[in-house]
Amino acid sequence: MNIYLMIQKKNKKTIDLINKYNLKHDENSAMALIINSTSLELYDRSTPIKKPIKVDFTSKKNNYRCLNLKKNELLYKAVGIKKNYLPSILDATAGLGTDSFLLSSFGCFVIMIEKHPVIAALLRDGLERGYKDKKIGNWLKKRLHLIFNDSLNMLKIPILQPDVIYLDPMYPIRKKKSSPKKEFQFLRKLINSDYQPEKLLNIAKKLAKKRIVVKRPSYASPLSKDKVDFVISNKSHRFDIYLPLKKNRST
Numbered sequence: 621m622n623i624y625l626m627i628q629k630k631n632k633k634t635i636d637l638i639n640k641y642n643l644k645h646d647e648n649s650a651m652a653l654i655i656n657s658t659s660l661e662l663y664d665r666s667t668p669i670k671k672p673i674k675v676d677f678t679s680k681k682n683n684y685r686c687l688n689l690k691k692n693e694l695l696y697k698a699v700g701i702k703k704n705y706l707p708s709i710l711d712a713t714a715g716l717g718t719d720s721f722l723l724s725s726f727g728c729f730v731i732m733i734e735k736h737p738v739i740a741a742l743l744r745d746g747l748e749r750g751y752k753d754k755k756i757g758n759w760l761k762k763r764l765h766l767i768f769n770d771s772l773n774m775l776k777i778p779i780l781q782p783d784v785i786y787l788d789p790m791y792p793i794r795k796k797k798s799s800p801k802k803e804f805q806f807l808r809k810l811i812n813s814d815y816q817p818e819k820l821l822n823i824a825k826k827l828a829k830k831r832i833v834v835k836r837p838s839y840a841s842p843l844s845k846d847k848v849d850f851v852i853s854n855k856s857h858r859f860d861i862y863l864p865l866k867k868n869r870s871t
């Protein structure tokens with residue numbers, strides 16, 4: 621995908637980041653990557669009144685979540701964290717890394733996989749700034765990492781077999797008055813229609829040791845016709861949990 625680049629202040633490290641993901645200049649693109657002195661941001665040129673988005677693991681919101689972790693957090697339960705057990709997690713649909721960051725803040729070792737070059741660039745930029753942060757940098761370096769690849773290739777990627785594979789596919793469009801959050805609107809514009817969540821689930825069942833956790837809105841049907849082994853939910857969303865193929869399960 622070609623992205624129009626708006627360079628406000630040249631930053632060699634950030635420009636190198638853009639080159640790493642083979643992003644191209646396209647003056648007709650509706651989306652723009654803004655390179656400023658501190659971060660990389662994504663801007664929607666078709667709606668200029670909207671502020672750009674970026675990955676910021678050091679934001680006040682993320683800082684609050686880290687300082688106010690609740691053991692009844694739905695995500696905490698869904699991945700199977702216990703007092704003496706922190707699973708290794710492969711987030712196969714990283715997006716902007718929100719859930720991956722939260723899982724790593726719980727203490728889990730998390731690998732994110734992202735195939736879209738723009739999203740991967742935003743994630744890498746967010747990680748590099750997060751690694752330098754005095755409050756979270758030390759543990760973030762140890763627990764949260766990124767692989768730029770297609771998750772459909774996860775069986776070929778040289779990584780240790782994870783305990784849990786986490787999937788948060790793009791939510792189906794729902795006709796309602798309120799619009800989805802700005803971040804979701806941006807991602808929907810970027811991600812192509814060739815996304816294959818059901819195929820991804822089937823591949824995940826071959827790799828995960830313990831479980832596959834699929835995040836779904838409460839109104840949506842399961843990702844697959846396969847039986848959901850159990851569900852953890854609240855009013856707004858749920859986690860459909862599948863067990864891996866028997867030959868992959870660890871005791």
